[in-house]
Amino acid sequence: MLKCDAVTELVTDYAEGALPFGARLGVRLHLMMCAMCRRYLDQVAKTRRLLRGRPLAPPPPGMEDRVLARLARGDGPGE
Numbered sequence: 001m002l003k004c005d006a007v008t009e010l011v012t013d014y015a016e017g018a019l020p021f022g023a024r025l026g027v028r029l030h031l032m033m034c035a036m037c038r039r040y041l042d043q044v045a046k047t048r049r050l051l052r053g054r055p056l057a058p059p060p061p062g063m064e065d066r067v068l069a070r071l072a073r074g075d076g077p078g079e
């Protein structure tokens with residue numbers, strides 16, 4: 001059976017339905033036995049609900065031009 005630390009790493013993907021069948025089953029079995037991880041999953045699910053539908057903050061003014069200029073020069077990432 002999965003241990004709590006493994007479940008906490010998988011729980012976000014579990015909440016998003018992004019786990020393959022075997023991993024999903026393992027998480028589900030663990031959650032049936034572990035109240036602590038059920039609480040953690042509940043917090044992750046609540047956070048996802050709160051963030052859903054919120055628009056991303058717009059980039060700072062001029063950022064798009066700076067990024068495009070760097071790409072045109074062939075610069076790599078970083079400052």
Ligand SMILES: [Zn+2]
Pocket residue numbers: 003004007030034035036037
């Ligand atoms: Zn657990």
